[in-house]
Every structure is written in C-alpha cells, then in structure tokens.
Amino acid sequence: MNNTYYIIDFDSTFTKVEGLDELANIALAGSANQEKVVAQIRSLTEQGMNGEITFSEALSRRIELLKANRSHINQLVDFLYTQVSESFQRNEKFLREFSDHILIVSGGFKEFIVPIVTSMGLKEENVYANTFVFDAEDNIIGVDQDNVLAHEKGKVKLLSSLKLDGDVYAIGDGYTDYELRASGLANRFYAFTENVKREKVTANADHIVPSLDEFLYLNKLPRSQSYPKSRIKVLLLENVHSVAIEAFKREGFDVETHKGAMDEEELSEKIKGVSILGLRSKTNLTKKVLENADKLITVGAFCIGTNQIDLKTCTEKGIAVFNAPYSNTRSVVELAIGEMILLIRNVFTKSNQMHAGKWDKSANNSFEVRGKKLGLIGYGHIGTQLSVIGEALGMEVYFYDIVDKMPIGNAKKCRSLEEVLRVSDVVSMHIDGRKENTNVFGKREFEMMKDGVIFMNLARGHVVEVPALVEAIKSGKVAGAGVDVFPYEPKTNSEPFENELRGLPNVILTPHIGGSTEEAQEGIGLYVPERLLEYMNNGSTTGSVNFPEVQLPLLRDSHRLLHIHQNVPGILAKINNIFAKHHINIIGQYLKTNETIGYVIMDISKGYTNEFIQEIKDIDETIRFRMLY
Numbered sequence: 167m168n169n170t171y172y173i174i175d176f177d178s179t180f181t182k183v184e185g186l187d188e189l190a191n192i193a194l195a196g197s198a199n200q201e202k203v204v205a206q207i208r209s210l211t212e213q214g215m216n217g218e219i220t221f222s223e224a225l226s227r228r229i230e231l232l233k234a235n236r237s238h239i240n241q242l243v244d245f246l247y248t249q250v251s252e253s254f255q256r257n258e259k260f261l262r263e264f265s266d267h268i269l270i271v272s273g274g275f276k277e278f279i280v281p282i283v284t285s286m287g288l289k290e291e292n293v294y295a296n297t298f299v300f301d302a303e304d305n306i307i308g309v310d311q312d313n314v315l316a317h318e319k320g321k322v323k324l325l326s327s328l329k330l331d332g333d334v335y336a337i338g339d340g341y342t343d344y345e346l347r348a349s350g351l352a353n354r355f356y357a358f359t360e361n362v363k364r365e366k367v368t369a370n371a372d373h374i375v376p377s378l379d380e381f382l383y384l385n386k387l388p389r390s391q392s393y394p395k396s397r398i399k400v401l402l403l404e405n406v407h408s409v410a411i412e413a414f415k416r417e418g419f420d421v422e423t424h425k426g427a428m429d430e431e432e433l434s435e436k437i438k439g440v441s442i443l444g445l446r447s448k449t450n451l452t453k454k455v456l457e458n459a460d461k462l463i464t465v466g467a468f469c470i471g472t473n474q475i476d477l478k479t480c481t482e483k484g485i486a487v488f489n490a491p492y493s494n495t496r497s498v499v500e501l502a503i504g505e506m507i508l509l510i511r512n513v514f515t516k517s518n519q520m521h522a523g524k525w526d527k528s529a530n531n532s533f534e535v536r537g538k539k540l541g542l543i544g545y546g547h548i549g550t551q552l553s554v555i556g557e558a559l560g561m562e563v564y565f566y567d568i569v570d571k572m573p574i575g576n577a578k579k580c581r582s583l584e585e586v587l588r589v590s591d592v593v594s595m596h597i598d599g600r601k602e603n604t605n606v607f608g609k610r611e612f613e614m615m616k617d618g619v620i621f622m623n624l625a626r627g628h629v630v631e632v633p634a635l636v637e638a639i640k641s642g643k644v645a646g647a648g649v650d651v652f653p654y655e656p657k658t659n660s661e662p663f664e665n666e667l668r669g670l671p672n673v674i675l676t677p678h679i680g681g682s683t684e685e686a687q688e689g690i691g692l693y694v695p696e697r698l699l700e701y702m703n704n705g706s707t708t709g710s711v712n713f714p715e716v717q718l719p720l721l722r723d724s725h726r727l728l729h730i731h732q733n734v735p736g737i738l739a740k741i742n743n744i745f746a747k748h749h750i751n752i753i754g755q756y757l758k759t760n761e762t763i764g765y766v767i768m769d770i771s772k773g774y775t776n777e778f779i780q781e782i783k784d785i786d787e788t789i790r791f792r793m794l795y
C-alpha cells in the first residue's frame with residue numbers, strides 16, 4: 167500500500183446527484199411551489215460549486231429553503247443507494263482495499279453520506295462532512311456551526327487540521343475541491359467530470375478525469391477496467407436510439423453522436439481514433455474510410471443490412487462487425503402488408519383524388535388480397551414473416567430464394583425466379599443488398615410478370631432498375647408499386663429527394679422507413695450495443711457477420727488474450743510454443759476460424775512478463791491483439 171491519501175468529494179462525484187437538491191425534491195414533493203424552490207436550491211448549489219457565492223452563504227440559504235425532516239433523509243438515503251456514480255460502482259474493490267487511505271471530504275451531510283459510502287467499504291471515521299441541526303419534531307432547522315466544513319474554505323481548514331503524512335490527491339467536481347490544491351495541501355487535483363463538468367473547475371485541474379477508472383489508470387491503482395473506457399471513443403451515426411447511447415455512456419465510454427450519415431470524406435476524418443462505430447443503412451464504410459480507421463475494433467450496423475460495409479476489408483483488418491438481424495423484421499412486414507392492401511384497392515390514388523377535390527366512388531381496379539398469389543423474392547427473416555401473415559390473410563404464397571429454404575405453412579417453393587413471377591398477383595422483394603444483387607430486377611423480370619401486378623421493394627434500392635420499373639408502371643404492366651428504398655437516398659432529412667418514380671400514379675413512396683418504428687429502433691438500440699459490449703468486454707463474437715462465432719465464458723480471476731491472425735496453418739503451434747517457452751499455464755483456450763482469419767482466445771493466470779506478450783504480438787501473421795482483465 168502506498169502512502170497516498172485520496173480525498174474524495176461526495177455530491178456529484180461519489181454519487182451522480184447533489185444530495186441537498188434531491189432532499190428538497192423529496193421534502194417538497196407534491197407542494198405547489200416544488201419546482202420553483204428546487205430550482206432556487208439548484209441554482210444556489212451551482213453558484214457555490216462555481217465559487218460565485220461563498221460556500222457558507224450557499225449552504226445556509228439552501229437549508230432555509232429546504233423544509234425537510236428526518237424521514238425525508240431516510241428517503242434520500244434509499245434514493246442515493248441507486249445514484250452511486252457508475253465508475254464508483256465498478257471500482258468498489260479499490261474503495262474497500264484502500265479504505266484506510268480514502269477520505270470523503272464534503273460540504274454535504276453525514277446523515278446521508280455515511281450510509282452510502284460505508285455500504286461500499288469506506289470507513290465512517292474517514293467521512294468528514296456537515297451535520298444537520300434538528301428541532302424536537304425532527305425538522306431540519308440548521309447546520310452545526312462548530313464544524314469547519316460549514317464555513318468558507320471549510321475543506322481547506324479541515325485538511326490542514328488533519329496533518330496527513332503523505333501525498334494527497336483530491337478528486338471532485340467543485341471549486342472547493344480545487345481549493346485544496348490551490349492551498350498547497352493537495353499535491354494534485356483531479357476534476358471529476360463523469361456527472362458534471364464545470365469550466366472553472368476543469369480549467370484549474372492537474373487532470374480531468376471522466377471516470378474513477380481514469381484516475382485509477384493514471385495512478386496505476388487496482389481497477390475494474392484494464393484500459394479506462396473513458397479513453398475509448400464511440401461514434402454513433404444516423405440518429406441511433408437513445409437507449410444505445412445510454413448503454414455506452416453507462417459503461418463509461420467517450421460517446422459522440424451524429425444525427426445524419428457521413429460521406430466518405432467526412433467519415434475518413436472522423437473515424438480516426440474511433441474504436442467503436444455505430445451506423446445504419448446510409449453510411450458507407452468503404453475501404454478508404456477503413457484505411458484511416460487507426461483504432462477501430464468493432465462496428466455495429468444498427469439495422470439488418472450490412473451491404474453498406476466493406477466486410478472483406480473489415481475482416482482483413484480484424485474488425486468485428488455486428489448487426490441487428492431481426493429487430494425490425496416485423497416493422498417491415500407490417501408496412502409491406504399495409505401497402506399491399508392499399509395498392510390492390512387503389513386507395514392511394516383515390517386518396518390523392520380526394521385531396522384534389524375529386525369524388526370517385528367505384529369498384530373498378532379494386533380487389534381483395536384474399537385468394538391472391540403473393541410472390542416473395544428472398545425467403546429470409548422478412549420473407550418468411552410475410553409468408554405467415556400473407557397466408558393468414560388468405561393469400562397463396564410462392565417464393566424463390568437462391569438458398570434452399572423450408573416452406574413455412576402452405577407456402578410453395580419455386581425452383582426459379584421466373585416461376586414466381588409468372589404466377590404472382592403481388593411481387594415483394596426481400597433479398598439482401600449484396601453487390602451481386604445489383605439490378606437483379608430489370609426489364610426482363612417485369613416482362614415475366616402478370617399484367618396489372620402489384621410490385622413492392624422494401625429491400626434495397628439498387629436491386630431494382632428504377633427506369634425499368636418506371637416503364638412497367640407507365641405501360642400498365644405494374645398497376646401499383648410500393649417503394650421504400652432507392653439507389654441513391656438523401657443523407658439527411660434536409661436533402662431533397664430526387665427520383666424518376668416521383669409523380670407516378672398508384673405508387674407509394676416512403677423514405678426508407680420499413681424498419682423505422684419506435685419498437686424496432688428501441689429493439690435495435692438494445693440489441694446491437696449488447697453484442698458490441700460483449701465483444702469489447704469479453705471477446706465473444708456471437709452474431710458477428712464477419713468473424714468466427716465464439717461464445718466465451720465470463721472472465722474470472724484470469725487475464726484473457728485475444729489474438730486475431732491470418733488463417734494460415736501453424737499459428738496455434740507458434741502461440742503454444744511461446745506459452746511453453748515462458749512456462750505460462752493456459753486456463754482456457756478457444757479457437758475458431760473462417761476462411762480469412764483465425765480467432766484464438768486464451769485465458770491465463772496473472773503471472774506473465776511483457777516479453778511474453780510482445781512475442782505473441784510479434785507473430786508474423788498477427789492482425790490484432792487485445793488483452794482483457
């Protein structure tokens with residue numbers, strides 16, 4: 167144990183919130199002026215924290231406004247248990263191990279600080295904070311004025327009286343924490359910004375620490391993260407759901423979000439230094455972008471399709487890619503069903519006429535879907551779901567897939583595309599967007615279809631030749647079309663939409679919203695970060711679209727080495743020879759390969775040298791090496 171003392175602030179550092187603000191919230195709950203008073207209290211807290219008014223003034227004015235009693239404090243304590251800062255929760259082991267040298271020094275109150283910090287292993291005698299004064303009815307009526315912490319420069323006076331023998335490092339979010347450094351009593355001041363960031367405080371800090379992990383890393387102290395996540399950059403594009411952003415923030419990553427997609431040039435710059443990238447269908451992750459991806463470890467497609475990602479280059483560079491293979495399936499299917507019914511009934515045309523003031527009540531060219539033949543091109547997740555619901559509506563389902571697929575229900579498997587096209591009243595595209603599928607649907611395919619067919623493309627824009635579709639609509643071959651995807655789609659909502667399909671009758675155009683429902687986006691926002699975090703934290707590649715899949719056991723009391731290498735013979739032997747040479751005992755070893763790469767994972771006990779690690783990294787065929795503990 168070193169002879170350093172760690173002085174830690176409580177409000178907005180140990181916990182995410184300010185105790186007194188929350189106490190006011192509890193005490194004033196339901197009262198008419200709750201919002202106003204809580205806002206006044208918050209403002210006083212801020213002014214005190216920023217050093218704009220004296221600490222003692224901020225404190226006494228807040229107590230006056232509070233109107234709280236002992237039972238409110240009990241409620242506050244229950245609440246604060248749930249509000250311990252994430253990085254403190256993660257590092258309880260450090261708190262317990264160093265409890266003799268950790269002092270909580272706070273302008274807050276022992277009544278709510280002690281239960282929280284002692285529950286995480288700290289010592290009650292090491293808590294220096296104010297205490298309330300109560301009246302006979304247990305109402306808070308003031309602050310113990312004999313306590314130096316109730317007064318101006320209280321923390322400085324307190325620390326000076328402690329006469330600590332050793333180095334002193336102060337960690338906190340407020341100006342009064344910085345004053346410990348300014349007074350010369352603390353050797354270093356670490357501005358803690360996990361919960362709040364105050365310009366006046368960070369400007370004076372020796373270090374800005376976005377989490378306790380960062381502090382522990384800088385000082386080589388025991389910690390839960392081998393490398394602080396606050397140093398790992400996450401870039402999330404295309405407005406991914408807030409639950410995804412939260413998932414990364416909760417883990418302590420440095421998260422940047424961007425509403426729209428980025429073009430190649432912009433992303434080539436932005437990608438530098440990014441370790442985790444999240445995108446949707448409009449961001450092309452090209453070879454050129456990947457050449458600049460100096461730190462990229464993993465990519466999450468917050469959608470189904472991954473054709474926008476150069477998977478080959480990702481694999482060669484050891485970047486694991488994940489997607490959300492079924493979170494928006496149902497949403498696409500519901501849109502397809504809805505459009506199919508509207509188109510076959512000619513509702514869209516009729517509605518447009520009505521908007522133009524024309525009343526045309528007739529049954530001409532309006533049909534039921536019941537008894538009609540639904541032709542599905544591509545019988546994957548979406549195709550099969552549509553097959554089930556189509557049948558439930560009384561349709562006969564025919565499908566064609568390049569892979570042999572089991573028909574669901576009474577659906578009929580066709581041996582060729584032509585077979586489906588010749589019989590179907592409604593043709594719906596559900597193939598994926600791989601390069602080879604570019605323009606698979608053109609003039610020839612439309613000619614094979616029945617006259618007056620309904621055609622839908624909710625898959626990818628480039629799989630259908632748009633001019634051929636336009637011609638088929640104009641000639642009457644296609645009586646109605648639903649198109650959600652286009653060869654070129656605007657990158658943001660402010661870019662205009664240009665396409666030859668605009669203005670054609672009985673054509674429903676939608677801005678690639680097949681998967682854009684609240685349910686789907688939330689589902690994707692939960693699913694994809696789980697995969698990415700599992701890979702980052704544990705090495706598991708379950709659900710990866712380009713990596714060999716391995717589901718690894720949780721890491722317990724061992725260090726995990728992740729070695730990604732070119733898939734050529736003899737690599738495992740090379741690795742094992744290095745282990746033998748250094749007498750390293752392997753606790754667990756897992757190897758999976760695909761045609762490009764091998765992924766070997768080794769769990770070892772903690773005693774090893776840097777030379778051993780270097781030799782593993784130096785194996786010629788190594789693409790990427792990571793270590794987790």
Ligand SMILES: NC(=O)c1ccc[n+]([C@@H]2O[C@H](COP(=O)([O-])OP(=O)(O)OC[C@H]3O[C@@H](n4cnc5c(N)ncnc54)[C@H](O)[C@@H]3O)[C@@H](O)[C@H]2O)c1
Pocket residue numbers: 470471472491492494495498543544545546547548549566567568569596597598599603606624625626650651678679680681682
């Ligand atoms: N409009 C939207 O918002 C939206 C939402 C989700 C998915 N999509 C698109 O829909 C596609 C399909 O989604 P899914 O979840 O069903 O994918 P999936 O991978 O489960 O199914 C695709 C199926 O198409 C088959 N296929 C590929 N090329 C073919 C071809 N040329 N001819 C016949 N069959 C072919 C595959 O073998 C596979 O069975 C996605 O790849 C994506 O591009 C669009």
Ligand SMILES: O=C(O)[C@H](O)COP(=O)(O)O
Pocket residue numbers: 446447448468469470471472494678679680681682
């Ligand atoms: O591949 C998909 O899931 C869809 O095309 C949806 O893409 P989006 O997330 O860009 O809407």
